[in-house]
Amino acid sequence: MSLPFLLEIGTEEIPDWMIVPALNQLQDMFQALLDQQGMGGKVAQAEATPRRLVLKAEGLIEKQADTDELVLGPPKSAGPGAAAGFAKKMGTTSDQLRVESTAKGEYFAFAKRSQGQPTAAILARELPNLILKIQWPKTMYWNGKGTERFIRPIRWLVALLGSDLVPFEIAGVRSGRESVGHRILGKPTFPLTVENFAAELEANGVILSASQRRKKIEGEVDGLLAGKALRAKPDPDLLHTLTYITEFPTAILGGFDSQYLDLPREVLVTVMRHHQKYLSVEDAQGNLAPNFIAVMNTAADPDGLVRHGNERVLRARFNDARFFWEHDNKRKFEDRLEDLKNVTFQAKVGSYFEKTQRVVALVKELNGDRHAQRAALLSKCDLTTDMVKEFTDLQGIVGGLYAKAQGEPEAMWRAIYDQYKPTSMEGEIPSTVEGRLVSLADKWDTLRSCFEAGLVPTGSKDPFALRRAAQGVVRIVVEGRVPFEFPGMSAELSEFLRDRVEYYFRDVKQFPYDEVRACMAAGWIDLLSLEARLERVKAIRPTPDFEPLAASFKRIKNILKQAGYASSEPYRANLLEPGPELELHNAIRAGDGQPLEARIGPLRPKVDLFFDKVLVNAPDPDVRRNRLALLSSLLQEFSTIADFSEIVTERHT
Amino acid sequence: MTGLSFQETVFRLKQYWSERGCIIQEPYDVEVGAGTMAPETFLRVLGAKPYRVAYVQPSRRPADGRYGDNPNRLYKHQQLQVILKPSPADVIDQYLGSLKAIGIDLSKHDIKFEEDNWEAPTLGAWGIGWQVMLDGLEITQFTYFQQCGGFDLDLVPAELTYGLERLVAFLQNVDSVYDIQWTPDIRYSDVRYLEERQFSRYNFELADVAMLWQLFELHEKECQRLLGIKDVVLAAYDQVLKCSHIFNLLDSRGAISVTERVGVIARVRRLALGVAKAWMAETEPAEEDKVVA
Numbered sequence: 001m002s003l004p005f006l007l008e009i010g011t012e013e014i015p016d017w018m019i020v021p022a023l024n025q026l027q028d029m030f031q032a033l034l035d036q037q038g039m040g041g042k043v044a045q046a047e048a049t050p051r052r053l054v055l056k057a058e059g060l061i062e063k064q065a066d067t068d069e070l071v072l073g074p075p076k077s078a079g080p081g082a083a084a085g086f087a088k089k090m091g092t093t094s095d096q097l098r099v100e101s102t103a104k105g106e107y108f109a110f111a112k113r114s115q116g117q118p119t120a121a122i123l124a125r126e127l128p129n130l131i132l133k134i135q136w137p138k139t140m141y142w143n144g145k146g147t148e149r150f151i152r153p154i155r156w157l158v159a160l161l162g163s164d165l166v167p168f169e170i171a172g173v174r175s176g177r178e179s180v181g182h183r184i185l186g187k188p189t190f191p192l193t194v195e196n197f198a199a200e201l202e203a204n205g206v207i208l209s210a211s212q213r214r215k216k217i218e219g220e221v222d223g224l225l226a227g228k229a230l231r232a233k234p235d236p237d238l239l240h241t242l243t244y245i246t247e248f249p250t251a252i253l254g255g256f257d258s259q260y261l262d263l264p265r266e267v268l269v270t271v272m273r274h275h276q277k278y279l280s281v282e283d284a285q286g287n288l289a290p291n292f293i294a295v296m297n298t299a300a301d302p303d304g305l306v307r308h309g310n311e312r313v314l315r316a317r318f319n320d321a322r323f324f325w326e327h328d329n330k331r332k333f334e335d336r337l338e339d340l341k342n343v344t345f346q347a348k349v350g351s352y353f354e355k356t357q358r359v360v361a362l363v364k365e366l367n368g369d370r371h372a373q374r375a376a377l378l379s380k381c382d383l384t385t386d387m388v389k390e391f392t393d394l395q396g397i398v399g400g401l402y403a404k405a406q407g408e409p410e411a412m413w414r415a416i417y418d419q420y421k422p423t424s425m426e427g428e429i430p431s432t433v434e435g436r437l438v439s440l441a442d443k444w445d446t447l448r449s450c451f452e453a454g455l456v457p458t459g460s461k462d463p464f465a466l467r468r469a470a471q472g473v474v475r476i477v478v479e480g481r482v483p484f485e486f487p488g489m490s491a492e493l494s495e496f497l498r499d500r501v502e503y504y505f506r507d508v509k510q511f512p513y514d515e516v517r518a519c520m521a522a523g524w525i526d527l528l529s530l531e532a533r534l535e536r537v538k539a540i541r542p543t544p545d546f547e548p549l550a551a552s553f554k555r556i557k558n559i560l561k562q563a564g565y566a567s568s569e570p571y572r573a574n575l576l577e578p579g580p581e582l583e584l585h586n587a588i589r590a591g592d593g594q595p596l597e598a599r600i601g602p603l604r605p606k607v608d609l610f611f612d613k614v615l616v617n618a619p620d621p622d623v624r625r626n627r628l629a630l631l632s633s634l635l636q637e638f639s640t641i642a643d644f645s646e647i648v649t650e651r652h653t
Numbered sequence: 654m655t656g657l658s659f660q661e662t663v664f665r666l667k668q669y670w671s672e673r674g675c676i677i678q679e680p681y682d683v684e685v686g687a688g689t690m691a692p693e694t695f696l697r698v699l700g701a702k703p704y705r706v707a708y709v710q711p712s713r714r715p716a717d718g719r720y721g722d723n724p725n726r727l728y729k730h731q732q733l734q735v736i737l738k739p740s741p742a743d744v745i746d747q748y749l750g751s752l753k754a755i756g757i758d759l760s761k762h763d764i765k766f767e768e769d770n771w772e773a774p775t776l777g778a779w780g781i782g783w784q785v786m787l788d789g790l791e792i793t794q795f796t797y798f799q800q801c802g803g804f805d806l807d808l809v810p811a812e813l814t815y816g817l818e819r820l821v822a823f824l825q826n827v828d829s830v831y832d833i834q835w836t837p838d839i840r841y842s843d844v845r846y847l848e849e850r851q852f853s854r855y856n857f858e859l860a861d862v863a864m865l866w867q868l869f870e871l872h873e874k875e876c877q878r879l880l881g882i883k884d885v886v887l888a889a890y891d892q893v894l895k896c897s898h899i900f901n902l903l904d905s906r907g908a909i910s911v912t913e914r915v916g917v918i919a920r921v922r923r924l925a926l927g928v929a930k931a932w933m934a935e936t937e938p939a940e941e942d943k944v945v946a
Contacts, residue, residue, distance in 0.1 A: 012745060012766070013765075013766035013767075013768075013783060015768035016768070050766075138770070138781070140780075140781040140797055140799055140809075141799070141809060142740065142797055142809050143739075143809070144739065144807060144808050144809060145805050145806065145807045145808075152781070153742075153797075155742060183745075183749065183759075183764070184759050184760060184764070188746075245765055245767060246765075276789055294763075294789060296763035297763060297764070297765050298760075298762075298763050298764075301761075301763075302761065303761055305761050305762060305788065306761075306762060306763045306788045308788075308826075309762070309763075309787070309788025309789060309790060309823065310788055310789035312790075312823075312826075312828065313788070313789040313790045314789070315828065316724065316725050316828065319724070320725070323723070342910050347915070
């Protein structure tokens with residue numbers, strides 16, 4: 001008979017962003033347990049809310065199958081005493097042993113029959129460890145020093161195999177049949193069944209399925225705005241958060257006084273999104289509307305109290321923002337530059353004032369125009385504004401807005417506005433040339449000065465987000481077409497950056513790893529050239545002559561290496577032997593000045609023929625040396641594009 | 654007036670927690686920046702002795718002063734601080750019960766527990782918890798203490814910190830804390846406006862920076878001296894609080910550069926950790942001294 005299994009881990013509110021990864025781990029570990037212990041069954045469902053992780057599995061067997069195993073004991077020559085000892089250890093008597101012939105001789109042996117254990121017993125034994133093995137970003141203890149750790153206190157546990165309770169205990173909580181409802185909408189306790197748990201939870205104010213919660217929110221958002229010529233600004237990340245901070249989400253529409261729409265849209269959206277978790281609302285033209293959508297963790301707002309309360313909070317927040325905006329704008333933006341002397345960029349590196357000076361110099365070196373230079377100079381002034389102190393996510397953006405409000409031209413203020421872009425792998429790079437230069441110079445300065453000060457990322461530790469800075473540098477150079485050759489780079493930084501370049505072309509731009517390696521071996525400092533060469537190699541890779549030629553290049557490289565040949569002297573034409581050797585020379589010279597793509601076809605048969613007919617290791621040392629020089633020069637000519645010996649080919653050489 | 658008066662709210666919360674075994678303490682009479690810093694929290698959470706206490710703590714944050722002009726920002730605000738050590742398993746239900754006790758019908762509101770861990774580097778203290786959001790307004794900080802004064806805590810206390818002005822402004826449906834009815838006849842501004850205005854002036858404009866630095870050093874020395882003497886750890890801790898408040902004053906005067914800041918914080922922290930260590934040594938018998946039952 002096959003049985004279904006239900007597990008519910010009930011906790012206090014888990015941070016929304018940790019829930020999905022934890023649920024995935026739980027599911028994987030549980031499936032692995034079923035498989036390892038031969039309990040049969042598959043995880044059929046894994047769902048979570050902020051207060052519960054729930055697993056359902058189906059098709060578990062009642063009891064493990066019995067197993068037979070032949071256990072070898074001491075050699076027969078060890079005598080009856082040893083046999084008795086072995087028998088005792090096996091829980092039997094000597095007369096139950098038999099003698100087994102093996103390649104090493106005769107041994108006492110015991111045919112051990114292990115009884116399969118009941119599935120319920122295995123689960124009861126294994127589940128506490130399994131649950132506590134879930135990896136969380138930060139854990140706590142709640143029962144006192146040295147007790148179990150979890151993300152938040154575990155308050156109840158449900159574990160049912162069919163209709164039977166699977167008994168175990170974690171941190172003083174015994175598993176049972178009783179679940180706990182939504183804090184406001186549900187009963188404090190009620191029984192769950194394997195068959196009907198989702199409906200039983202829903203009757204107690206808990207929508208277990210995350211996708212159902214999300215759909216409920218999305219449907220209600222549409223409903224609230226229907227017929228109003230408004231739409232919610234799409235925001236999948238926020239929607240995810242709202243789905244996982246609620247057990248019973250319900251969307252409500254609120255409004256604010258349209259006088260606040262004079263404030264920059266970025267400020268309003270940040271206040272709504274980051275501080276209040278509201279979706280913002282736009283009209284058909286994409287202008288911000290004086291509305292917001294809040295998602296409650298309850299069923300209804302019958303008296304409008306929740307809407308009223310949220311509107312009141314937002315009003316206070318917007319008033320603060322207005323105060324900061326007006327107050328900050330009373331001061332000339334560039335007068336703040338002096339204050340940056342007192343703002344530390346990094347204790348070992350110095351102040352933001354000093355950093356700004358270096359960034360300006362770098363922008364000049366890159367031939368940035370006066371707008372780019374001025375943007376660089378004032379790029380960090382917003383760090384001293386009240387607005388950024390209160391709403392740190394707005395740094396850069398609000399600096400650009402202050403510069404704009406104070407009459408700076410767009411080329412200048414937009415460069416400040418965009419200086420932290422790209423903020424992620426998918427994020428946009430700055431939209432203007434000036435913006436790209438400022439962002440690039442800022443990031444490059446951060447990398448250079450942190451590495452100089454020994455602040456180098458190690459393993460998963462990267463407190464100054466230098467990997468992200470390096471990735472930004474690479475993306476701006478390549479995607480923004482900014483020629484940049486990484487001035488003043490230490491060997492350590494070069495190695496670090498090289499990894500980011502390789503990662504970018506391989507994992508982001510999806511070039512095959514061997515082509516990336518081959519092209520980078522021919523030089524990677526000029527990323528624009530690198531990208532062009534990658535495109536070329538990618539294009540010629542499928543042509544029939546390419547891989548065989550690449551294989552020959554690998555062979556040439558090996559020959560030169562074995563011969564210890566490292567000279568770059570030219571070969572002498574008069575020493576070439578007529579026939580395949582001379583033909584190879586002619587084929588090489590015939591291709592002079594032609595692009596790689598045109599040379600591969602004619603060259604490949606000549607190279608093959610050469611290896612087929614000509615003995616590199618000629619008895620005459622001059623001839624031998626000349627042949628090595630010929631091969632070496634062939635290799636050199638092509639290696640300005642890529643080191644083709646890095647290409648992985650089918651043919652073995 | 655809708656909702657309870659300010660003082661009635663305080664009475665009810667104190668009554669509620671008193672019924673749940675809390676000592677109702679009076680505010681600590683040395684300036685602190687938060688209820689956590691009062692010895693009733695900072696010292697009592699240490700060690701293996703259960704403790705339950707609730708008190709209103711006026712909390713001074715000089716840099717937050719706005720001369721009485723800002724409807725939501727105050728130089729001094731009142732926190733209702735509750736410590737339940739160890740935290741009971743139904744601590745959140747008890748907390749929700751306290752909201753009902755002050756007239757909040759939870760079936761008509763939206764309550765959420767949003768991740769917000771708490772850390773106070775100057776106290777060597779941190780905890781795990783939430784900000785409790787009522788209709789989008791943060792009304793309480795809820796923390797399971799994990800470490801204090803650099804010690805892992807033997808019993809995990811739950812700390813509930815209610816921001817009273819915000820909470821009551823919400824209950825009374827007023828946009829400015831100054832419009833809160835302290836009693837049915839007297840407004841918050843009648844009680845506190847002058848204090849906000851005058852202390853903002855003092856904190857931002859008048860406090861004598863040279864004198865404050867001298868005071869800081871005097872209190873620091875006194876603390877160090879007391880830490881070398883047995884059985885006066887409470888007096889030593891007062892000196893830590895003095896240093897911490899003077900640091901905040903210097904900060905609001907703009908007298909501490911970013912570079913200095915880290916160093917001064919470290920000095921206060923050293924004192925706080927020293928006090929925690931002395932407290933533990935004097936109140937918690939070391940393992941080997943415990944009588945085996």
